[in-house]
Amino acid sequence: MPSKTPTFPGPLTARGAVLAVLLSDEDQTGAEPLRGRVTLAAIVRTLKRKYNWPIETSSFPSNGADGRATWATVYSLPPTVVARALNAGGRDWLKSRASARRALLAEAE
Numbered sequence: 001m002p003s004k005t006p007t008f009p010g011p012l013t014a015r016g017a018v019l020a021v022l023l024s025d026e027d028q029t030g031a032e033p034l035r036g037r038v039t040l041a042a043i044v045r046t047l048k049r050k051y052n053w054p055i056e057t058s059s060f061p062s063n064g065a066d067g068r069a070t071w072a073t074v075y076s077l078p079p080t081v082v083a084r085a086l087n088a089g090g091r092d093w094l095k096s097r098a099s100a101r102r103a104l105l106a107e108a109e
Helices: 014-023 040-049 079-108
Strands: 056-063 069-076
Touching: 014 040, 014 069, 014 079, 040 069
Parallel strands: none
Antiparallel strands: 056 069
16 A cells, blocks of 8 residues: 555656556557657656556566567556545546547647
8 A cells, every 4th residue: 555645647748648557447558659768667667756656567578579588567556546546536537638638639630
């Protein structure tokens, strides 16, 4: 159980995009790609340290596309944390993120 209450990042940030995947039932492989130089690991580290999300990490050996051995990492939130977060404003935060994304896409057209 986290010692501090997790907080939500800006809905249209890369941190928001990653947290939205962690809070939803979406598969991470279906998430939109992150742009820029910031790695997923760095975003997860910030969500853990700055925003107090108790993200769990598990890594396992895998094969790369070119056949070389590599490591794959999976990030997740415990189901109890997800349930608490959704009941503590998370559903509204996810809705605001979806609305903001729709508005941004409409402006781009």
